[in-house]
Amino acid sequence: MRIAITRLKGKEGDDQARCARRGHDCYAVSPLTGEMNSDQIEAFIQDVRDKKFDCIFFTSALPAQKIGPLLHDLPLPRVIAIGPQTAKALREYGIFCEVLYEFYSRAFVPFLGEWIVDKKIGIPRSDVPNVKLMQGIRDAGGVPFEFQIYSLIPTYEPLDLESAEGIMFTSALSFKSAIWKRREDLVLIAIGEITAEAMEEAGLIPDVVGDGSLEGTLSELNLFLLMNPGG
Structure with a gap:
């Protein structure tokens, strides 16, 4: 899966390698700086x-x-x-x-x-x-x-999700600050329960909720994909 991950500008670190180890591709989107x-x-x-x-x-x-x-x-x-x-x-x-x-x-x-x-x-x-x-x-x-x-500080820049199959919000603030176009086919991923609560308060139920870490969230994503092979 190609995942857009919310990160501060220039702070994506080794996300790409960590995602690749779990069978995914990713790129950073920045609602905050x-x-x-x-x-x-x-x-x-x-x-x-x-x-x-x-x-x-x-x-x-x-x-x-x-x-x-x-x-x-x-x-x-x-x-x-x-x-x-x-x-x-x-x-x-x-x-x-x-x-x-x-x-x-x-x-x-x-x-x-x-x-x-x-x-x-x-x-x-x-x-x-x-x-x-x-x-x-x-x-x-x-x-x-x-x-x-x-x-x-919010960037106020719309997130580029054109090539994304899923979006992972890495904090409650990154979700609240994000400007993005919602799609029915986009898998919604919260890195942890606090982020998930912010999404739910806005009327969005995340498909995947992690443990607060990237690795743990990717493991939950893989489980979700295993249980939902068609969607």
């Missing part, structure tokens, strides 16, 4: 230098890619990555990190357990609010410090 905030990046790096954090939590690969080169020669606290792609981005710069067992930030507090009490957590992320994560850390006794190092 990322604009970096140099002041927030500098403030975060300075706080790392000043050893203000007991832990750093990377909630996506983009902050890891942007900040990794600035961290590799600094003494670091405990570092947590949300998934293998984020961890890979950090490890490319020699940064040791632990990896969450789920692809959702809600797994962060349970992962740390009682250790989180009175710990200061530095979180470089986008400007899209994650109230549940921040409140969850506070409720568990931790102290979150959020750095909005980049903004997600």
Whole structure:
């Protein structure tokens, strides 16, 4: 299947190879672009230098890619990555990190357990609010410090789906920001349950819902195609 995958402009990474390993072709479509905030990046790096954090939590690969080169020669606290792609981005710069067992930030507090009490957590992320994560850390006794190092801005460009047989939305915001023409023959794919909820709220039921990862979603897609060989 040829799949259009929503990605920030220029951030499709190794999607093509990962899809090919599961028998699919893909290309990126970009309902959003990322604009970096140099002041927030500098403030975060300075706080790392000043050893203000007991832990750093990377909630996506983009902050890891942007900040990794600035961290590799600094003494670091405990570092947590949300998934293998984020961890890979950090490890490319020699940064040791632990990896969450789920692809959702809600797994962060349970992962740390009682250790989180009175710990200061530095979180470089986008400007899209994650109230549940921040409140969850506070409720568990931790102290979150959020750095909005980049903004997600709609491109307002219609998605090119002419050659696509399926479209995979990789976040709720990418779905909400997308301008696209719906087709009856287009397989609708949500990378995870939060994205699926956004689609359902808009009156679209995804054909496939993944586990939050590209690989897991492609596995669910293959199962869907096996069970629906004609459509």
